[in-house]
Amino acid sequence: MAAVLAPDEPIAPTPAALMRRRALGHAGLLIGAGVLAAIILMAFAAPLIAPHDPYAQDLGRRLIPPLWHDAGDWAHPLGTDMLGRDYLSRLIYGSRISLLIGFSVMLLSGLIGTALGITAGYFGGKVDLVVTYFITVRLALPAILVALAVVALVGSSLWLVILVLSLLRWDRFAVVMRSATLQVRGLDYVQAAKAVGCSTPRIILGEILPNVANSLVVVATLEMAAAILLEAALSFLGLGVQPPLPSWGLMISEAKSYMFFSAWLITIPGAALFALVLAINLLGDGVRDVTEPEGRN
Amino acid sequence: MLAFALKRGLLALLVALTVSLVCFFLVHLSTDIAVAMAGEGARAEDIEFIRKQYGFDRPLAVQYAEWLGRAARGEFGDSLYFRTPVAAIVWQRLPVTLTLGAYAILIALGLSIPLGVLAAMRPNSWLDRLALTIAVVGQAMPSFWFALLLMLLFGVTLGWLPISGSDTQAHFVLPAIALAYFAAPAIMRLTRSGMLEVLASDYIRTARAKGLRPMAVLFKHALRNAVIPVVALAAVQLGFMLGGSVVIETVFALNGLGYLAWEAILHNDFPVVQAIVLLIALIYIVLTFLADLANGWLDPRIRMG
Numbered sequence: 001m002a003a004v005l006a007p008d009e010p011i012a013p014t015p016a017a018l019m020r021r022r023a024l025g026h027a028g029l030l031i032g033a034g035v036l037a038a039i040i041l042m043a044f045a046a047p048l049i050a051p052h053d054p055y056a057q058d059l060g061r062r063l064i065p066p067l068w069h070d071a072g073d074w075a076h077p078l079g080t081d082m083l084g085r086d087y088l089s090r091l092i093y094g095s096r097i098s099l100l101i102g103f104s105v106m107l108l109s110g111l112i113g114t115a116l117g118i119t120a121g122y123f124g125g126k127v128d129l130v131v132t133y134f135i136t137v138r139l140a141l142p143a144i145l146v147a148l149a150v151v152a153l154v155g156s157s158l159w160l161v162i163l164v165l166s167l168l169r170w171d172r173f174a175v176v177m178r179s180a181t182l183q184v185r186g187l188d189y190v191q192a193a194k195a196v197g198c199s200t201p202r203i204i205l206g207e208i209l210p211n212v213a214n215s216l217v218v219v220a221t222l223e224m225a226a227a228i229l230l231e232a233a234l235s236f237l238g239l240g241v242q243p244p245l246p247s248w249g250l251m252i253s254e255a256k257s258y259m260f261f262s263a264w265l266i267t268i269p270g271a272a273l274f275a276l277v278l279a280i281n282l283l284g285d286g287v288r289d290v291t292e293p294e295g296r297n
Numbered sequence: 298m299l300a301f302a303l304k305r306g307l308l309a310l311l312v313a314l315t316v317s318l319v320c321f322f323l324v325h326l327s328t329d330i331a332v333a334m335a336g337e338g339a340r341a342e343d344i345e346f347i348r349k350q351y352g353f354d355r356p357l358a359v360q361y362a363e364w365l366g367r368a369a370r371g372e373f374g375d376s377l378y379f380r381t382p383v384a385a386i387v388w389q390r391l392p393v394t395l396t397l398g399a400y401a402i403l404i405a406l407g408l409s410i411p412l413g414v415l416a417a418m419r420p421n422s423w424l425d426r427l428a429l430t431i432a433v434v435g436q437a438m439p440s441f442w443f444a445l446l447l448m449l450l451f452g453v454t455l456g457w458l459p460i461s462g463s464d465t466q467a468h469f470v471l472p473a474i475a476l477a478y479f480a481a482p483a484i485m486r487l488t489r490s491g492m493l494e495v496l497a498s499d500y501i502r503t504a505r506a507k508g509l510r511p512m513a514v515l516f517k518h519a520l521r522n523a524v525i526p527v528v529a530l531a532a533v534q535l536g537f538m539l540g541g542s543v544v545i546e547t548v549f550a551l552n553g554l555g556y557l558a559w560e561a562i563l564h565n566d567f568p569v570v571q572a573i574v575l576l577i578a579l580i581y582i583v584l585t586f587l588a589d590l591a592n593g594w595l596d597p598r599i600r601m602g
Contacts, residue, residue: 136308137315139533140578140585142540145558146323149570152562153327229439233544236441237559252442259445260453270442278437285433 022290029286035279043095050089051077054246058084066264078268081251082258087265090246091272097247098228098276101162105227106220108166113173114216118204120174121181131178135171143168144233151239161240165227176219180212214291221284225277232273248273301593301600309586316578317368321361323574324567333565334377368575378566386557387572393463393553394542400473402535405481410527413488414520417496428489432482440541444475444548463552472549479541480534487530491523525595532588536581 013021023029042049058080065071066079066087073079078087120131147164154160184190185208193203232249234240241247243254248269255265324330331348332339348354352363367373373383416428451471452460459468495501496519504514542555550556554573561569593600 133312133315136312137319140312140316140536140581141319142537142543142574142577142581145540145543145570145574145577148543148559148562149567149574150323150327152565153324153333153567225437232439233441236439237544237547239562249439249441252445256445259449263449266442266445266449270439270445273439273442274437277439278433281433281437 019290023286026286026290028282029290032279032282032284032286035275036283039095039276039279040099042092043099046092046096050086050092051075052086052089054085054089054093055244056085060084063258063262063265065262066268069264079262079264081255081265087268090251091248091269094246094248094251094269094272095276097158097241097245098231098273100158101165101231102224102228102280104162105165105169105231106224108162109168109170109223109227110173110216110220112166113170113219114177116170117174117177118181118208118212121178122185122200122204122208124182124185128178131174135174138168138171141168144230147230147234148237148239151234156239156242158241158245161231161234165230169223169227169230172223173216173219176215177212180215181208184208184211214287217291218284218288221280221287225280225284228273228277228280298593298600302590305586305589305593309582313579313582316582317365317575318361320571320575320578321364322357324571325357325360330567333567364571368572373572374568376561376566376569378561378564378569383568383572386569387554387576390552390554390557391576393551394539394546394555397469397472397476397542397546397551397553398535398538400469401476401480401538402531404473404477405484405534406531408477409481409485410488410520410524413485414492414515416485416489417492417523418515420493425489428485432485435478435482438478440475440479441544441548443478444472444545447471447475448548461550463550468549468551472545472551475548476538476541476545480538483534484527484530488523488527491526492519495519495523525592528591528595529585529588532584533581536577536584539577539580 061076061080062082062084064073064076064080067074067077069079076086076088078091081087081090116131116134120128147161147168150164151160190203190207193207198206231240231247232252235247235249236253238253241250243250251269252266255262255269259266331344331351331353334347334351335344352360371384373387375381376383376386379386412428412431416422416425419425448460448471451458458470459465460471462468501514501519504518505511509518539554542553543558544555545551546553546555547559554577558570558573560566561573
């Protein structure tokens with residue numbers, strides 16, 4: 001990054017260079033991106049770094065406390081749970097589930113919401129009314145209750161949780177994409193594209209989408225964080241990911257009845273969830289600050 | 298104003314109808330109800346008998362019309378698990394959830410509006426940073442985990458408050474705090490950004506220039522305008538809280554609608570589930586309708602738009 005600081009920098013740097021400079025000076029963005037990258041790395045390298053099999057039970061070695069307690073054991077740095085499974089290994093593998101849910105729901109709900117939002121914003125009129133009506137109805141439905149009910153009726157599985165959350169969480173994408181599209185659709189370059197006879201799909205994909213991409217990234221991070229929290233809540237209530245999968249929400253749920261004597265069983269997976277969601281939110285806030293510095297307040 | 302109210306009322310009614318449609322079909326398309334009611338290991342004749350007995354063999358549209366007609370009169374049939382009329386249990390549990398929601402929104406507003414105003418008064422001060430940190434932490438905290446931590450700290454370590462049940466007002470303190478922290482960040486951010494915008498406007502400069510006391514400028518002139526979008530958001534957040542109460546009430550075994558919903562969902566008691574989802578959606582629709590009216594009344598520009 002020496003080039004950015006070099007004295008022979010032109011007087012008016014390119015927008016990309018400006019953005020890079022702002023990003024590198026933004027503490028929240030750097031911390032968020034760093035922590036998220038570390039967790040993603042942990043998820044990919046889980047088989048290499050996990051000290052034990054996350055499913056292997058050892059009933060003779062149940063509820064060993066973590067290292068910072070006097071009774072800690074180096075073989076199990078974060079202790080073991082009520083079935084004697086290594087807590088660190090379960091925590092490491094748990095990151096895979098949170099990230100899988102976060103990314104899948106973000107992509108799927110993003111696809112639905114962005115399509116609806118851009119269509120409403122671009123065409124306006126009756127189309128806009130219909131989409132806005134859908135958004136209003138969706139917001140009136142209590143998402144977590146509906147998700148719980150459907151998962152319970154259909155029978156819970158990881159993929160069903162992803163599908164249900166995606167079908168419930170497209171509203172913010174639609175709202176933001178709709179207003180972002182409204183702002184750019186009257187601009188000169190869109191009119192120019194229309195005037196030279198570009199097809200509607202080409203205008204939407206080639207002119208509108210790139211110019212609303214900043215808002216899209218910000219909503220995507222918010223929605224990924226929300227999906228991770230929702231999965232954790234569903235699993236905590238016993239209607240999300242099913243045992244013995246090491247979902248962080250499920251780990252907290254399983255440890256609930258032991259928490260008064262073994263508080264670490266709930267503080268550790270909760271802290272992991274908190275760190276992941278915080279990192280994603282910091283990244284999203286950072287991207288918003290860097291891409292639209294005038295809107296920082 | 299009347300035309301505005303009528304238009305909004307009609308829209309709310311339409312949304313309520315659509316929500317009832319979703320509520321009904323959600324259950325009927327997710328599973329075969331007769332099989333779910335018969336339970337595991339039921340014989341085919343028993344399933345057929347239930348199907349006939351409850352009229353599940355008729356077209357869905359007919360069943361929906363009948364269900365809606367009865368729902369409009371407040372009748373939801375009998376609970377499959379509790380074996381009593383659904384309406385009776387729901388009405389019995391509703392006050393607990395409404396009390397919880399009221400406490401939670403009061404705590405959330407009481408915390409986030411003053412913090413938002415103070416943060417906007419001195420942008421980038423330590424106070425602004427503190428307020429922002431509280432918001433960022435609140436948005437990343439899983440609500441059920443925060444509830445468990447509150448239980449551990451105030452219920453177990455300090456022993457100040459009860460952690461389970463709904464017998465006294467003290468039982469509502471921890472759940473209300475947990476639920477409030479879930480709604481506070483959004484309200485605080487909106488108050489702060491609204492105040493920043495208003496404080497930079499011409500009429501505030503005029504008010505200051507003519508020598509009004511700073512507190513009068515802040516609370517009489519600025520907050521009044523900045524609070525308009527906050528009213529709408531608070532209504533929306535209260536609606537979300539009623540939905541989110543399923544998590545918090547389950548953690549604290551607080552005997553409200555949310556806890557009832559969870560019990561009903563676990564036992565495949567779909568008449569209760571349908572009634573609760575519909576009721577919470579209706580409360581949300583009424584709240585946003587009232588917020589719309591309040592906004593239109595506070596800000597005539599919204600009425601015209």
